[in-house]
Amino acid sequence: MKEKVLNLIDKMSGSLLGIGIEDTKMLEKIENNNKINLCYILNNDNNKGKKFKLFKKGKNKTVNIKKLKKHFKKKSIDNILCDYKIIKKHIRHFIPGSIYINCGKLYIYGDKKDLNNLKEKYERYTNDIELIEEKNKFILTVNNKKTKNKIIKDRIYKTLDFISDGLDFLTDLLAN
DSSP: OHHHHHHHHHHOOEEEEEESOOOHHHHHHHHHOTTEEEEEEEEOOSSSSSEEEEEETTEEEEEEGGGHHHHSOTTOEEEEEEEHHHHGGGHHHHHHHHHHHEEEEEEEEEEGGGOSSHHHHHHTTOSOEEEEEETTEEEEEEEOSSOOOOHHHHHHHHHHHHHHHHHHHHHHHHHO
């Protein structure tokens, strides 16, 4: 599965936002790809998980993943590549933020056991979704070229996700 992610990096062009990419081979591929003209890498350095370090041409800055819209303009990033285990905690805020800032494709990779309803949450916004599954890994590709999000729609989905997460937590608590 790692080879497929590396092949996706080779095909990318334009700007790239990478979240949680710590593998040296992937970082080297990104650096060696001449088609990528602007690259942002967000890495989680602290244990809290809310603030991410933004590395761009030697500048070091912390970014709250809940507030991606604040740091990037609307439809300004061509490609987003992220690790699901990093964004799992913030998925409620990441989905509308990623649709807002992305004008190309979004790639999410991770373990298959974590893929429960991620595809369904993105299907609320667009039907142009491709899921590649192997043994215990997956790559979810979302094409955001024609995707639009509205403020009211985002708030309704965030509220519904908050309620469903609360109910899941309550049932886990009661079952144990």
